[in-house]
Amino acid sequence: MKIKRLCAANIREAMRKIREELGPEAVILSNQRTAAGFEIVAAVDYDENLLQSMPQPAAGALPRALRELEGATDDAAPVPPPVAPGTERPARSTIPTAVPPKARPGTGSAALPPATDRTGSDKSRILWSQDPLLVEMRHEMRIMHNLLEQQLSGLAWGDLARRQPYRADLLSQLMDFGFSPELCLRLADAAASEADPECAWRLALETLGRGLSVTEDDILTQGGVAALIGPTGVGKTTTIAKLAARYNQRHGPRNVALITTDSYRIGAFEQLSTFGIIMDTPVKLVRTTQEVQDAIVAFSDKSLILIDTAGMSQRDLRLSQQFALLSDVPRIRSYLVLTANAQHSVLRETVAAFTRASLHGVILTKVDETTRLGAALSVVHENRLSLAYISNGQRVPEDLQAARIDALIGMGEEFAGLYGYGEAAANDALALTFGRRLVANAFC
Ligand SMILES: Nc1nc2c(ncn2[C@@H]2O[C@H](COP(=O)(O)OP(=O)(O)OP(=O)(O)O)[C@@H](O)[C@H]2O)c(=O)[nH]1
Ligand SMILES: [Mg+2]
Structure with a gap:
């Protein structure tokens, strides 16, 4: 293998020089702008194994490594730099020693990582050896x-x-x-x-208002079995505590039971249990569909059963398991919890992932932290979802309201006036x- 570094005022001149010095078979290994123009590193008869075993183009590192190899051939290893007397010779660069003699039988490939390990670097290697003129x-x-x-x-x-x-x-x-x-x-x-x-x-x-709908405070007026689903940290557990407390206030104590399917996050059960103790409300942890059904039967004397779920990213592969856990239980109404302060693209992706659960409504949280309501309203409007509740703070149970379209639009207008571009x-x-x-x- 022969590697050559060339400097030229422009790419065209560099290409001409390479062709003259290394011939038409030369492969461009790297190029970079310098104060004087361009620096190109090219090779002929190059060893592909060596290229793959080299650290891929970390800025600056590759040209330096290649400079060490400049002029080296298969048979001639580069001369190590001189070392001061009495000092230990530093470990040699791994690049020259990693060179498996290209045509030497029985060597080379054993020292290299298997081909599958190297696939990740293939893309950068291809880019790296592209014609610089094209790049x-x-x-x-x-x-x-x-x-x-x-x-x-x-x-x-x-x-x-x-x-x-x-x-x-x-x-x-x-x-x-x-x-x-x-x-x-x-x-x-x-x-x-x-x-x-x-x-x-x-x-x-x-x-806009005609394109939006609400669930008319259905959880607190009708009761039943409601599950709150959604990404991590959006306020599912806090909203469940607010709903439970509100329901108790409205319908008298001990009418609510809480179930959680969150066996993933450390402390998730304890968080809900704490709310349960404060509100004198039973809490049950379930892991299977059968356990969900059994818990609902066990709480059949309650008029409202709220199910808290594990927060999961819309890209989490375990999301399907979560849906399966609830979807086989017919009485459950699922509500997607979304934060009002997320970007429209994130909300859109979240809704796309969670609509697989057949949503009954949307609960919009952290309205107090947003500067614009349009992104959340857009995604609700575009997906023809119904708004159920609005959460606008951390206080339990104060910071929760049944969604009302005129109030939401009014709030959005106020934010637009305050935080417009x-x-x-x-x-x-x-x-x-x-x-x-x-x-x-x-x-x-
Ligand atoms: N500002 C504000 N904070 C909120 C609101 N709702 C919840 N929070 C806060 O958001 C944080 C996360 O709330 P959780 O209820 O634990 O969220 P979660 O969705 O259950 O989280 P995971 O179970 O981990 O997925 C807590 O600090 C809550 O106090 C809200 O409407 N406004
Ligand atoms: Mg939670």
């Missing part, structure tokens, strides 16, 4: 594409703002609310017939969100 061109094209898109989006948004100022203002207000771009556009379309900005705003919010940021965000769509539509 550079792709990089520059991406920059140009982004710049062009930004410019065109800005122009398209500016054009819309000039031609349809009311629509632009309405979209800007809807963005302040935090709605998803799709919902902003749908609501703006619905209000397009209104010339007066205030009336258009009201019409947009009315349209500044004008400049709004223009950039609007251009990027809506200008980009206008551009994309124009080219479709």
